[in-house]
Amino acid sequence: MQLAKREKYLIGLAVCVIVFAVLIQLVIMPFVDGRQRMQNSVAAQEKNLQKIVRLSQEYKALEQDSETLTERLASRPGNFTLFSFLEKAAGKAGVKNNIKYMKPSASTGKGPFKESLVEMKLEKITLKQMVDYLKLIESPDDIVSVKRISVQTNKKETQYLDAILQVLTFSS
Structure with a gap:
């Protein structure tokens, strides 16, 4: 069976569209999804880092308060009640x-x-x-x-x- 030039052209175009769609689904979309996941992961890690920095500052402040309290307790008379x-x-x-x-x-x-x-x-x-x-x-x-x-x-x-x-x- 012989295909006309026009039919060959349409079949070629359909094959190109299918190959392009498969290429998008198998190559480009995973890359885009991976990039989005990476951006979300970076944002979550930045939030965690900010929380760690804040907790570190709170800990240092509490540690300083504890040292101040220890110094004040030491300066009180030993028989204080x-x-x-x-x-x-x-x-x-x-x-x-x-x-x-x-x-x-x-x-x-x-x-x-x-x-x-x-x-x-x-x-x-x-x-x-x-x-x-x-x-x-x-x-x-x-x-x-x-x-x-x-x-x-x-x-x-x-x-x-x-x-x-x-x-x-x-x-x-």
Whole structure:
């Protein structure tokens, strides 16, 4: 069977189109897909690198804070206790007789530092006495801070306040 020139031309064109389509599917598309995957992988790795850099900076800051805390703890007197510190401050602020109770908690914490907590209740104190006492016990040098405070008016004498404080410090 003889094909006409026009039919040969169409068959040749069809073969070229098929070869071109196969070439695109088997050679060019995998290359383009691989390139896209590579770009996505690079973007993901850049995000991971940024996260690692950020975490490294946070770690260095925490390490510096830990060193500062260790230095401050070392500069505190060796016989420092939170209970006696709060008692002395209460004497200076004139609220020692207003202490209803002081409950020390056991030291807790993992790692190089342990947290010591004292809960105390002050009754029938003025606002000025409260502020003066808080100024005395909030001591960055001695690493003492108020964790929680609850203040309300005294039920019997409304010109006075009752307060429950949770005061904490760290020890090594």
